[in-house]
Amino acid sequence: MTARTPLIAGNWKMHKTVAEAEEFIQALLPRVSTADHADVAICPPFTALTPMVDSTRGSRVQVYAQTMHQAESGAFTGEVSAAMLAELDVHGVILGHSERRELFGETDRALALKVPAALAAGLAPILCVGETEAEREAGDTERKLRHQVQEGLSKVPVERVADVAIAYEPIWAIGTGRVAEPEQAQEAAAFIRALIAGRSPEQSERSRILYGGSVKPENAPELLALPDVDGALVGGASLDPEAFAAIVAAAA
Numbered sequence: 001m002t003a004r005t006p007l008i009a010g011n012w013k014m015h016k017t018v019a020e021a022e023e024f025i026q027a028l029l030p031r032v033s034t035a036d037h038a039d040v041a042i043c044p045p046f047t048a049l050t051p052m053v054d055s056t057r058g059s060r061v062q063v064y065a066q067t068m069h070q071a072e073s074g075a076f077t078g079e080v081s082a083a084m085l086a087e088l089d090v091h092g093v094i095l096g097h098s099e100r101r102e103l104f105g106e107t108d109r110a111l112a113l114k115v116p117a118a119l120a121a122g123l124a125p126i127l128c129v130g131e132t133e134a135e136r137e138a139g140d141t142e143r144k145l146r147h148q149v150q151e152g153l154s155k156v157p158v159e160r161v162a163d164v165a166i167a168y169e170p171i172w173a174i175g176t177g178r179v180a181e182p183e184q185a186q187e188a189a190a191f192i193r194a195l196i197a198g199r200s201p202e203q204s205e206r207s208r209i210l211y212g213g214s215v216k217p218e219n220a221p222e223l224l225a226l227p228d229v230d231g232a233l234v235g236g237a238s239l240d241p242e243a244f245a246a247i248v249a250a251a252a
């Protein structure tokens with residue numbers, strides 16, 4: 001089996017001014033300086049991207065944006081393109097977070113364009129997928145994941161599929177303190193890997209599948225030990241350098 005380097009990414013959402021981001025990163029860097037078992041990423045708001053790229057230069061911490069538009073340029077007030085992010089030396093971008101889907105109308109059709117646009121600009125995408133509580137209770141989890149994964153990867157050249165990290169984030173576990181049972185996280189991650197194998201068995205072995213949803217230092221060891229879970233997308237706990245560093249350590 002291919003060894004996959006875990007990715008621990010902190011999604012700050014709309015938190016931290018530049019001054020607060022600087023304070024955070026100065027506290028985080030010494031805590032993760034020897035964490036060579038994992039890729040470590042922070043995903044600040046747009047306003048803190050350049051300061052964080054500058055402050056993490058030469059360290060092992062990568063900087064990701066939280067969203068982007070699929071077009072190269074145009075009349076899209078408030079949006080940024082993949083090239084604009086790449087110009088800042090940003091490493092990657094979160095795409096399809098459930099908050100973008102629910103609150104800002106991001107669709108699977110747009111994501112089918114965003115994922116290859118990010119890759120073409122040299123960015124590493126994290127594509128978020130996941131079911132609502134009602135969908136899980138109705139037995140619709142696999143149908144939802146199949147649709148989101150297949151649409152999101154539909155225009156990605158097969159040889160680049162493994163360059164897209166997929167974050168399985170059950171919506172009922174995001175920001176709620178309700179973490180998925182390890183069996184649920186493993187089952188969903190294995191299902192996503194099987195979907196990718198439908199495109200390419202070789203790529204599916206290399207693809208990184210993350211779990212997201214109320215990951216904390218206390219539950220991270222169990223989740224990160226699951227065979228098909230290759231890291232975590234962390235919201236609330238990524239705002240605190242000590243807690244985030246503890247989750248990074250748990251990936252060892």
Ligand code: PEP
Nearest residue numbers: 174175212213214235236
């Ligand atoms: C997220 O924002 O992707 C997330 C998983 O948030 P939290 O860890 O706070 O549930």
